[in-house]
Amino acid sequence: MPLKTTKTETAKALTLEWILHVKNYRLILDRNLCVGCQICALACPKEAVKVEKQPRVQGEKARRAKVDIDLNKCNFCGICDVLCPYGAIKVTVNGEHALSIVEKESFPQLIRDIKVDSSKCPVDCSECEEVCPLNLIKITRLTPDGKTVENLKSLTKKQKKTLKVHVDIDKEHCPCCRLCEVKCPEGVMQVRKFLQGRIVIHEEKCPEGCTDCLDVCPIKGALYFSEENKKVRVNELFCVYCGTCKIVCPVEEALELKRTRVFHTPIRSGAWNKVLERIASPIEMSKELKAKSSQKVLESVEKRFSWKSA
Structure with a gap:
């Protein structure tokens, strides 16, 4: 158990800290970099991360969702650090950016x-x-x-x-x-793109004149407002499938987002399989497991008969 735990909130950052006898764990969420995309919340195995939709102020643009982290649940594993598309979260040990889940090869890294x-x-x-x-x-x-x-x-x-x-x-x-x-x-x-997928705005369900998703999208050009029908449309060429738009959408079924693939370093981990299912889909996890299974069989055959595939 830590000797001391602290949680500090400022306009610029959220900081969590565990102080032990020989180690000091610190998690810093940079508010300027965070877009409220929810990937960290989906990936967190302890359900320590919560994403809160911010109330709309009349006459102002929509605001991005706010991320909060429960100090009592967080174990500083670093999964949120690894998977944040914008690098908004950093976990350090004694001041060094060291992630045991990566060092122990129990979790992959995104390939940029x-x-x-x-x-x-x-x-x-x-x-x-x-x-x-x-x-x-x-x-x-x-x-x-x-x-x-x-x-x-x-x-x-x-x-x-x-x-x-x-x-x-x-x-x-x-x-x-x-x-x-x-x-x-x-x-x-x-x-x-290290995240691939599909995003669809169902125009029949999208409120006319609503630009909430466009207001919060961090990638200029991924969403745009159509003067033709007064609704937001998608340019998937630039969309990174982070999900910032989906959280603020006032109509739940108006915006559909599916992540179909995550490019990452090779890994064999049950923890990653569970995270992949949450941030992508069971289908994507199934495809990856099949690929790993085929590779494992090939390696087993190679080892047994001492030959290499062409």
């Missing part, structure tokens, strides 16, 4: 597959930096001797040709919406 060929980036282009809805991309231009160029307009065309472009992406907080990839005029970026 983002590739950038900076050598093909035009010196004058900053499209990806400008379109990133979460401001996670930083473009740096370097001179041959490694100095950063602050004012590109002050350089001549000849000087610009000598520059190298470096594109830095904060992958830890990137939900992989693909906006940068699609908007890149040179096609130098490749992004694969």
